[in-house]
Amino acid sequence: MAERCAVIGVGQTKHAAKRGDVSMPGLVREAAARALEDAGLTWRGIDAVVIGKAPDMFEGVMMPELFLADALGAVGKPIMRVHTAGSVGGSTALVAAYLVQAGVHERVLTVAFEKQSESNAMWALTISVPFQPPVVAGAGGYFAPHIRAYIRRSEAPAHVGMLVAVKDRLNALRNPYAHLRLPDISLEQVAASPMLWDPIRYLEACPSSDGACAMVLTNGDGAKRSPGAPAWVWGTAMRSEPVIAYGRDQVNPRAGRECAADLYGQAGITNPRREIDVAALYVPFSWYAPMWLENLGFAEEGRGWKLVEDGVTAIDGDLPVNPSGGVLSSNPIGASGMLRFAEAALQVQGRAGEHQVDGARVALGHAYGGGSQFFAMWIVGSEKP
Amino acid sequence: MREVAIVSFAQAPSVRRETERNEVEMLTPVIAEAIERSAISRKEIGFTISGSSDYLAGQPFSFVTALDAVGAWPPIRESHVEMDGAWALYEAWVRLQIGDVDSALVYAFGKSSPGDLGEVLALQLDPYYLAPLWPDPVSLAALQARALLESTGYTERDMAEVAARSRRDAQSNPNAQVASDFSVDDLLAEPYLVSPLRKHDCPPVSDSAAAVVLAAGDLARRVCERPAWVRGIDHRIDPHYPGVRNLAESPSAALAAREAGVGDAPVDVAEVHAPFSHQELILRDALGLDGRTAINPSGGALAANPVMAAGLIRIGEAARRIMEGNARRAVAHATSGPCLQQNLVCVLEGD
Numbered sequence: 020m021a022e023r024c025a026v027i028g029v030g031q032t033k034h035a036a037k038r039g040d041v042s043m044p045g046l047v048r049e050a051a052a053r054a055l056e057d058a059g060l061t062w063r064g065i066d067a068v069v070i071g072k073a074p075d076m077f078e079g080v081m082m083p084e085l086f087l088a089d090a091l092g093a094v095g096k097p098i099m100r101v102h103t104a105g106s107v108g109g110s111t112a113l114v115a116a117y118l119v120q121a122g123v124h125e126r127v128l129t130v131a132f133e134k135q136s137e138s139n140a141m142w143a144l145t146i147s148v149p150f151q152p153p154v155v156a157g158a159g160g161y162f163a164p165h166i167r168a169y170i171r172r173s174e175a176p177a178h179v180g181m182l183v184a185v186k187d188r189l190n191a192l193r194n195p196y197a198h199l200r201l202p203d204i205s206l207e208q209v210a211a212s213p214m215l216w217d218p219i220r221y222l223e224a225c226p227s228s229d230g231a232c233a234m235v236l237t238n239g240d241g242a243k244r245s246p247g248a249p250a251w252v253w254g255t256a257m258r259s260e261p262v263i264a265y266g267r268d269q270v271n272p273r274a275g276r277e278c279a280a281d282l283y284g285q286a287g288i289t290n291p292r293r294e295i296d297v298a299a300l301y302v303p304f305s306w307y308a309p310m311w312l313e314n315l316g317f318a319e320e321g322r323g324w325k326l327v328e329d330g331v332t333a334i335d336g337d338l339p340v341n342p343s344g345g346v347l348s349s350n351p352i353g354a355s356g357m358l359r360f361a362e363a364a365l366q367v368q369g370r371a372g373e374h375q376v377d378g379a380r381v382a383l384g385h386a387y388g389g390g391s392q393f394f395a396m397w398i399v400g401s402e403k404p
Numbered sequence: 405m406r407e408v409a410i411v412s413f414a415q416a417p418s419v420r421r422e423t424e425r426n427e428v429e430m431l432t433p434v435i436a437e438a439i440e441r442s443a444i445s446r447k448e449i450g451f452t453i454s455g456s457s458d459y460l461a462g463q464p465f466s467f468v469t470a471l472d473a474v475g476a477w478p479p480i481r482e483s484h485v486e487m488d489g490a491w492a493l494y495e496a497w498v499r500l501q502i503g504d505v506d507s508a509l510v511y512a513f514g515k516s517s518p519g520d521l522g523e524v525l526a527l528q529l530d531p532y533y534l535a536p537l538w539p540d541p542v543s544l545a546a547l548q549a550r551a552l553l554e555s556t557g558y559t560e561r562d563m564a565e566v567a568a569r570s571r572r573d574a575q576s577n578p579n580a581q582v583a584s585d586f587s588v589d590d591l592l593a594e595p596y597l598v599s600p601l602r603k604h605d606c607p608p609v610s611d612s613a614a615a616v617v618l619a620a621g622d623l624a625r626r627v628c629e630r631p632a633w634v635r636g637i638d639h640r641i642d643p644h645y646p647g648v649r650n651l652a653e654s655p656s657a658a659l660a661a662r663e664a665g666v667g668d669a670p671v672d673v674a675e676v677h678a679p680f681s682h683q684e685l686i687l688r689d690a691l692g693l694d695g696r697t698a699i700n701p702s703g704g705a706l707a708a709n710p711v712m713a714a715g716l717i718r719i720g721e722a723a724r725r726i727m728e729g730n731a732r733r734a735v736a737h738a739t740s741g742p743c744l745q746q747n748l749v750c751v752l753e754g755d
Contacts, residue, residue, distance in 0.1 A: 021502045021503055021504075042532060043531070073464075074458050074464035074465060075457070075458050075459055075464075075486065076458060076459075076464050077464075078531070079527065079531065080527060080528075080531045080535075081457060081458075081459040081524065081525070081527040081528045082457060082459075082486055082487070082528050082740070082741070083531075084486075084487075085528055085641075085644055085740070085741040085742075085745055085746065086528075086529065086530040086531070086534075086644045088641045088643070088644055088745075088746075089643050089644055089645075093641055094641060094642060094643050095640060095641075095642075095655070095656065095659065096640065096641065097638065097639050097640060097641075098641050098746075099485060099487065099491060099494070099495065100485055100486050100487055100491075101483065101484070101485055101486070102458075102467070102484055102485065102486040103483055103484050104465055104468060110483055113483075114483065114495060114498075117495070117498050117499055117502060118498055120502050121498045121499070121501035121502050122405070122501065123498055123501065137531075143464055144464055256481075257481055257482065257483060258479045258480070258481060258482070259452075259471060259476050259479060259480055259481075259482035260476050260477055260478075260479040260480075261471045261472050261474075261475075261476045261477055262468060262469065262471070262472070263472075264476075264477040265477075267477070272479075273478065273479055274479035277478070277479050278479075389465065389468050390468075392468075393482075
């Protein structure tokens with residue numbers, strides 16, 4: 020029988036285009052130390068460390084967990100390194116949750132980071148190799164055709180992406196850790212920003228950030244001893260599908276739908292739209308908000324954009340999405356998924372500060388990666404499952 | 405803990421340069437063979453996980469295309485560690501403890517031939533203070549060998565004996581890359597490569613892939629005549645800087661061995677991931693293995709060292725001895741990082 024799992028500590032760095040004030044060890048330690056302090060623990064109290072980040076070429080260090088072990092207090096302990104593309108921050112948290120649920124460890128520190136300023140992500144994503152044609156346009160170039168397909172299928176009005184871009188940047192003003200601070204953001208400003216990969220405008224795309232996120236996970240006994248109210252893990256799920264498969268739909272991927280169904284089954288959720296109070300979704304380009312709302316079952320296929328247009332996803336709406344400002348406001352790639360998971364935890368703990376959603380009791384953390392093919396999700400609640 | 409066993413193992417023969425096939429093509433028959441031997445159908449596999457490194461392939465997300473070798477459609481529960489496949493097996497073992505899935509596929513691939521492995525592995529080092537000096541893995545291992553020779557009674561002859569025995573034993577391993585009958589005296593007459601290491605003290609550069617299927621409890625008994633039960637598994641890490649460690653010892657391997665219960669009963673066979681001959685001497689002591697244990701009958705990493713898969717192959721080789729009825733209790737070990745920085749130990753037993 021699986022152990023219960025709860026989040027008892029959350030920490031993150033200030034995210035910025037370049038954190039020149041810290042090294043990579045300094046960056047991960049900043050987030051980890053905050054998570055430990057939050058959990059009322061010292062380094063000594065941690066049994067194991069699970070670290071995640073996106074491709075090693077983003078910093079130019081092969082398997083950086085080897086040199087980060089010292090900074091993370093992992094010497095003499097087990098440390099694992101997860102890499103599942105963009106979903107990695109989420110799957111890293113899930114591997115840490117497995118260690119607790121499996122009864123292997125009582126207190127696990129999980130950390131995810133990216134220091135994009137060390138290298139050039141566009142370069143790192145576009146290396147040409149002998150066996151494959153290189154995608155020379157970065158993530159935006161890869162996803163733009165899928166967004167166009169979504170707009171065509173759903174007949175969504177053109178301003179929906181811009182509404183998301185404005186909403187998330189206004190939310191970010193309530194989050195002291197957010198990278199982008201755009202107090203004057205407006206639909207006009209987004210519309211006037213350069214078109215990067217049609218239909219993705221500059222202000223509809225995520226920034227490149229340096230940043231890290233960390234959490235302390237524990238079992239039922241550990242949660243009892245925690246100084247604050249824990250966020251209980253109600254369900255965890257991962258799904259992957261290949262790059263190419265007959266019948267594969269990258270606009271509304273089957274792996275995402277099945278991952279959500281598995282998750283809701285574990286959490287006893289039959290109507291996500293009504294039963295989930297707040298959703299932290301991985302939205303690196305504005306249009307992915309309506310796309311994921313459909314993929315996750317919050318709206319019928321082709322109707323996700325209505326939730327955006329009607330203000331349902333606003334911080335004071337019926338289903339707030341990304342009250343922290345989301346990936347559109349801070350994008351340390353490897354950490355972006357864990358930031359979503361951590362935001363879900365903070366919301367149900369009632370500790371999200373100025374971007375707290377009133378009465379949030381059940382929250383979804385979501386991450387995706389690769390060519391919309393890797394999914395990691397969890398549901399956390401203020402009550403024991 | 406829930407009973408979990410290795411029920412099948414397959415590997416590609418290690419070669420210096422696999423020029424005909426890419427990673428997916430190398431993996432496809434290996435995964436197919438492991439699944440077929442497990443008698444568990446692809447659709448029944450509850451969890452899939454792999455270990456690999458982008459820096460070997462020289463491209464980001466190299467594990468993404470490797471998914472094509474699995475057939476992940478309809479979508480599967482799947483994860484990846486940027487570590488040797490031995491740690492992927494560890495995650496699979498953890499995942500099976502939760503109890504909602506009963507089987508797992510673990511695979512690893514390492515194709516070192518596209519790049520210069522010495523330069524690639526130098527990028528594992530601290531990027532601020534160590535990597536700019538470009539210390540290659542052979543030079544770092546030589547520092548460790550020197551520390552061992554000067555602080556213990558071990559000699560260069562002990563190292564040559566490890567190399568000679570490994571390459572001799574490899575003659576009966578069809579997947580080995582370097583196999584021959586060398587005399588220790590002849591080996592010691594060779595010049596140094598990086599003192600005190602001679603060529604025979606160093607591993608070959610290898611391309612290969614491997615896959616293991618794990619199953620829990622009754623399923624393992626149903627699909628395998630002699631399952632190799634995982635009785636203990638643990639992994640630990642030492643500090644990164646070679647300068648702050650006593651390189652002649654491996655505290656993380658010793659701790660992992662203690663936690664995994666290596667010393668609880670006699671060990672028939674041990675597959676130890678020691679890419680350099682002197683590292684086997686360090687690891688034998690750390691793991692508490694003596695003359696009663698047959699060490700690396702496969703030839704070990706001195707006979708074939710496909711980076712990222714070599715650790716998983718140690719576990720697979722140890723499990724194979726039990727599955728074939730040639731051992732009752734086996735120990736497998738995997739290492740990662742410069743000078744044995746990180747170590748995993750797994751204890752396997754037959755019924």
